[in-house]
């Protein structure tokens with residue numbers, strides 16, 4: 175495997191970060207993972223090593239702690255840049271604990287940017303979210319759609335982080351910054367050696383489905399059956415986490431190959447196809463052979479009716495396209511859940 179250079183990944187022990195680390199290592203990059211393990215487990219590194227054949231260098235650190243971060247970035251100042259996943263991400267929790275979300279998500283980014291600029295690390299990829307669009311007026315939503323007022327402190331942190339990045343690039347503090355606006359990441363590596371580790375009762379649809387199928391949850395609730403959609407349930411653009419991981423590598427390669435001028439760019443990262451909640455349930459039933467018991471209940475406050483991505487910009491400029499189907503997403507999520515159930519027995 176050729177060494178294509180060193181990349182620092184914050185939050186690399188987490189759900190999306192771990193899949194990105196696998197993808198980068200398989201492509202020949204040397205990866206340095208920074209994670210405080212506040213929402214992940216050290217055993218993830220074993221999974222990454224088993225899949226990619228390489229155990230990444232790991233530093234357990236809270237990126238908000240500047241002196242500790244400084245020592246690590248100083249050691250790895252020869253890296254090309256940083257992929258920044260580390261953040262808190264639970265929408266409901268952010269409503270209850272807004273200050274913790276602002277402190278970690280904004281404080282973490284500011285600490286990282288300051289320290290990066292000190293050591294001449296001037297390329298960054300940032301995890302943003304389609305939540306910035308709210309309910310778009312036109313679908314599929316393009317990057318030209320206006321950013322809507324955030325529905326939660328979590329969503330607000332993503333918007334503010336994007337603004338901070340834009341201003342930092344405008345001031346020529348960084349050479350290249352790309353925000354990737356993820357739609358709904360689901361699924362797991364086909365090996366089932368890494369995947370999502372939701373804490374407590376999952377809020378998101380796919381982990382709730384797999385836990386219900388595994389008998390860990392009694393009732394799957396479908397939040398709203400009276401939306402203005404073909405089957406009455408909300409529509410989202412679910413994207414396989416391995417496709418999402420590849421998007422980071424291609425964004426990184428755009429920064430590596432681009433000319434020296436400073437620019438802030440942002441891209442939608444979805445499949446370009448919308449699926450309703452009932453379609454996700456049907457896909458899961460198809461691939462697992464399990465019939466799910468579910469009940470249609472009231473709408474969940476704050477949910478948008480429908481959103482899916484126009485991915486033309488990422489397709490044309492990054493040369494990236496999602497390849498995996500909804501059935502592959504459901505099957506890999508199920509394989510991962512079954513593996514976790516076996517390991518608990």
Ligand code: NAD
Pocket residue numbers: 184185186187188189190191208209210211212213214235236237238258259260261262263278282301302303304356357358359
């Ligand atoms: P995750 O919680 O699985 O991963 C985040 C990782 O960051 C965890 O391992 C956690 O321990 C670590 N972390 C958090 N704060 C830290 C800190 N201060 N210092 C060091 N490490 C810290 O979440 P994920 O689903 O992999 O999400 C990754 C990123 O993508 C987040 O920024 C999230 O907001 C964003 N995002 C996620 C989704 C999604 O549906 N999962 C959608 C849109 C955007």
Ligand code: UD1
Pocket residue numbers: 263265266303304305329358377378379380382394395396397398408409410451474475476477478
């Ligand atoms: C949510 C967040 C979004 C975040 C994303 C990933 C909200 C309003 N949005 O998106 O900001 O980026 O998670 O973490 O919280 N559903 C059910 N039953 C369930 C769970 C979900 O019917 O038990 C439905 C929801 O109503 C929604 C769809 O499934 O229509 C997807 O829900 P979810 O996985 O939580 O993602 P989002 O709401 O799209």
